[in-house]
Amino acid sequence: MQPIAVDVMGTDNGPTQIVAGARQAAEDLGIPVVLVGRPDALADTGSLEVVAASEVIAMGEDAASSVRRKKDASVVRAAELVRDGKASAMVCPGNTGAAMGSALLRLGRLPGVSRPAIATPLPVPGSTPTVLLDAGANAECQPGWLVQFAQMGAAYAAGRYGITTPRVGLLSIGEEDTKGSDLVKEANALLRNAAVWEGSGGTFVGNVEGRDLLSDRLDVVVTDGFTGNVVLKTLEGAMGFMRRAVVGALTATEEAAQASQHVLPLLVPLAAEMDPDSYGGALLLGVDGVCIISHGSSSSAAIVNAVRAASELVEQGLVDRLRRSVKG
Template sequence: MGEAPTGADAVAPPTGADAVVLPIAVDAMGGDHAPKAIVAGARQAAEELGIPVVLVGRPGELGDTGGLEVVPASEVIAMDDDPGQGVRRKKDSSLVRAAEAVRDGKAAAMVSAGNTGATMASALLRMGRIRGIARPAIATPIPRPGTTPTVLLDAGANAECSPQMLVQFAQMGAAYVTARYATPTPTVGLLSIGEERSKGTPLVKETHALLVEMDGIDFVGNVEGRDLLPGTVDVVVTDGFTGNVVLKALEGALRYLMGAVVEVFDTDDATRQAAEVLVPHLAPLAAAFDPDNTGGAVLLGVDGVCVISHGSSTPRAIVSAVQVAHQAATGGLVQRLKLAVAGR
């Protein structure tokens, strides 16, 4: 894969009152509940948060867009399409057009709840990689009630990684946490099976040795599975295989446990009455772990902002994703990533 054009390397993102605020390009056709839930979420984001949004998709299928601008795209990459083929063959798809809008400076960021692999491929092929980044990674927030989330990467973009890739993930993850949560010096942990640097696979041991020597990030050493929820560091670095498995395991367990508790609450009249007292107190906890509120994952390393919302996104999930995209763009995420991997 060739180097992407990176002529804008030294140009800081526009800021200040006079700057043009670019819209967020939302893939209206991607997701289990598209286009209805996506359009509803995009409208809500524009109306409630005042964030400019453009929809990308088939104009005739979007229903009432509430006056949102539509970037027409005649094709749709399905959830089960092969990502590479989909992007190569469906050049007029909503995903490809959304990525092009970012590349062409017509949108500040793209958001999709569609085929994750195709979202990554669209962003990578159309926006290009940031110069010096070996491979983009997916950064996913794990909620920490009461404080900023722990961001884990890679959540699944790269099943196999080299130590050099993991070092860049550490740099990108720290830059992302700073851009998104304004944490000045995020703590970074390397996921392993023991705190000692002698523990883990050769990949982990070599990465550990490199991170210890590295300036510019606050590497606290190895962390373990139990340090993910609740998180003990701001950034957790791991390969995309381990990251994907562990995130899906936590998601599945949370969904199961919440369902089991709700079922217990509904046992009989006495439990239903007791639950009425408790539910308002439990609501903040449930809200903290509701995937619709976390705002989705961000693809780090491409030369533009790309937010990946989960496939079953509701309108609320899209609102959160648009907000994350907007924050990342206005917070100068891409510029921060460029500086981080350049060691500045």
């Protein structure tokens, strides 16, 4: 396997955590990794190869223009390594738009794919994650795009989590086919057509609601990129809020803290299961290559998981699965 290309430059916090995670993936898991960035900005790269890229697209920069202008940006170079067969996947923590734009311009779309979508696994303790897409690539969507998201999401869930017949739901505001926005009603009608599912092996369970996202009766939830991104951030916010509130209540007074000292460790496994860092980040589905987009604030552990996920997706032949799913 060609190495996983890790863009080490694009985060607000600098390359330290990213490099540490990449090294750990290489040294502990034996996954080949190549770093992409400014060599003079990197320390402690161990024995990892560094591909030099002189420019950086920062978190707040406008992605569309930066990707076109900064031809030697690390995120652009990472995509080129994949395009040229010198890397098998790209892992990009930082500016989501820049990673998307680089992948789209340098790797191109898979045949028949109208728009790539961001797929984010939502942790469901005790079960495989629910794959949410589009989690933010396309703020405005057409019904046919949602169908392709559904197909690609099913192919991804099948390959990544070994689910034979992934159950796909369409996010709406009521389970009835007649409820929801015009976009949802039209997409629902299209998804009811069994032929849609021939290439991916998925099955349509109908419209689902926000409260179903963390249930184990779904494998994939499809929505437009506006709703998907709002939902993702709402969930992240609510989980973080609850974590702080529970710890706060259990440590509010000296007495409470005393009583809680033996039970707080009981909550650690739950917190770990709910931690988005455990799931290797979001994946851009629909480009001709494996592209993982990680948080700009990724810890080294998150990078280890992202590199591991990238390598597994390459070995599982994700891109070929996606190709088949959409051509159906």
